[in-house]
Amino acid sequence: MTMNNGAGGRRRPPTIHDVAREAGVSRGTVSRVLNGGHYVSPAAAEAVNAAIRRTGYVVNRHARSLITGRSDSVGFLLTEPQERFFEDPNFNVLLRGCTQALAAHDVPLLLMLAGTEDERRRITRYITAGHVDGVLLVSSHSGDPIATELREAGVPLVACGKPIGIGSKVSYVAADDRDGARDMVRHLLAQGRRRIGVVTGPLDTPGGVERLAGYREVLAEAGVQYDEGIVVSGDYSRASGEAGAERLLDRAPDLDAVFVASDLMAQGVLTALRRAGRRVPQDVAVGGFDDSPAATAASPSLTTIRQPWDRISSEMVRVLLAQIGGEEPAAVILPTELVKREST
Amino acid sequence: MTMNNGAGGRRRPPTIHDVAREAGVSRGTVSRVLNGGHYVSPAAAEAVNAAIRRTGYVVNRHARSLITGRSDSVGFLLTEPQERFFEDPNFNVLLRGCTQALAAHDVPLLLMLAGTEDERRRITRYITAGHVDGVLLVSSHSGDPIATELREAGVPLVACGKPIGIGSKVSYVAADDRDGARDMVRHLLAQGRRRIGVVTGPLDTPGGVERLAGYREVLAEAGVQYDEGIVVSGDYSRASGEAGAERLLDRAPDLDAVFVASDLMAQGVLTALRRAGRRVPQDVAVGGFDDSPAATAASPSLTTIRQPWDRISSEMVRVLLAQIGGEEPAAVILPTELVKREST
DNA sequence: TTCTCTACTGTGAACGCTCACAGACAGCAT
């Protein structure tokens, strides 16, 4: 009496052979059913599917990968220093969105952290050895060596946010930072604010540069004098927002609004303003960017620019899978949206 | 003239065969060097290593997995509903810690999200088919069907926090919640507080239950009357902390302290107290739990109980790998630490 | 010497799958 599949005994899982025997067809036919079902008669297909159900067969991806050369998995690569990963809520929603979008295609996601030089080397080897078919890259800072390495190795790659200094021919998906900034500054002007300070993001990131550019454009269009003295830059962290607001208040006590390039920094700005005795929004209006949880958590809640993170992640996955499928790299720019809350 | 490895041409990566030829030994010897180097002469080992360096050889994990039956990867499985994943900063540090600890063993981490029933089924199939060697499970709520399924399928499993209602024989790593709660309540008593309210976590989670138990124990030891009226429960979210504090103030206006089972809820408590015109810590002291970034971000900054997340993640990985290696399941309880800040 | 033991090495044979190929059969035109 042979041991059955039931509880108790760890049994060798069914192979494509078992399914073929069970269905009364050959391995080849089962394989064809598994891979799209072309050139398979309806009767055979039905028999195979029934056999798969009966045996509980699941394809062995290692065997498949060994011969196809594909791994049917993609990497989610984070090259940020740790603190950013912790502090920035955007990473979470991006990671979650990508995982789900990939799961819909039955593609597992490998999380990869390249903080140190050592990790970077190991991960590069892993990726270029073909253990993933493509990479979703999250790294805002420029000159990322791993990005260029991967690109040169011909690994399908999609970046989140426009990579700078890496040349073209690399796919990316980004929100329309400049347009979002324009919306916010126009909104502040519409509230009657005229003395609008800025806390920018790091100026070696596209977000930092573009959001500042949008601010300048709208000011110019409105005929408001641009004053470099009320432009300070931060690093997207809460603390840098706080420090930035202090510098702004110091230089321009008559400030009546601040446009902050991230919600997290805006939280810091709120703290500094409160400490300085300014009321928000009565004395100073504050506009954030991202519409992260920090925006609603802040008090007063932040007027901000929503980045469409759900769409960003699904587009990243779409573009990456297309590229793995042989299509050319592509850039996707997604619109943002002004969300009005208490701080303006 | 054959195409070289240089830029431009995608070339077939070197195999163990190529390395063997280059080193002047057999496949078997190369394989032995790759797997620990036992029964290999120093000369041969050196020749092989040199050949590996020259050829840029990287082992093909699919081929290896096909024959060993191991996948040399583990899954990080999240069964929480979405909002918790987003809001709770602990997940981030846990995920990061696990990824790094695994990377040190050259084991990739697959991120798996089982929110819907559909996802749950697909992921169960994936895991039980042997596509990962083990699972790191993050799911605080009890009666998780996936956990029991995996356990019954014999998949090595390590939970974060003690799983309830799943029977024994499942490994877990947890902070000493009860002891942490005891420390905090003792601290509040030492500050002269006597009317100490509680906002607990969900009472179907070990954290929720244990932290409340610690509170009751210390009160009893100190001879302070336990008053069920000033015990309310939340769901670890900020909003539930806010609501909880309102209920507490309503029932006990003479409250002089609140022990909150998470920093995030404690933020909500601070908001509610401020709105009610209570000063923290002068009128009411607030103690949190977790020592998450929320603790320092809050104003006033939160006195809290640090959970050793870095150790939790590294222990989870250690126990999981041991179990994959054939060891028996194990439970690990790690000590917590009181961190004093402005709120008490 | 001869035997035994240990350290080391090479050689099929798998692992489970896909791919290329060849063959069978039907339908339709020649």
Place this chain on the structure above:
DNA sequence: ATGCTGTCTGTGAGCGTTCACAGTAGAGAA
């Protein structure tokens, strides 16, 4: 009849690795 086309099916080969096994050589014991 013959050929051609298209759909469908089975078969052998091979992907890159590990594992079991057989075999060699050198050291030490009898």
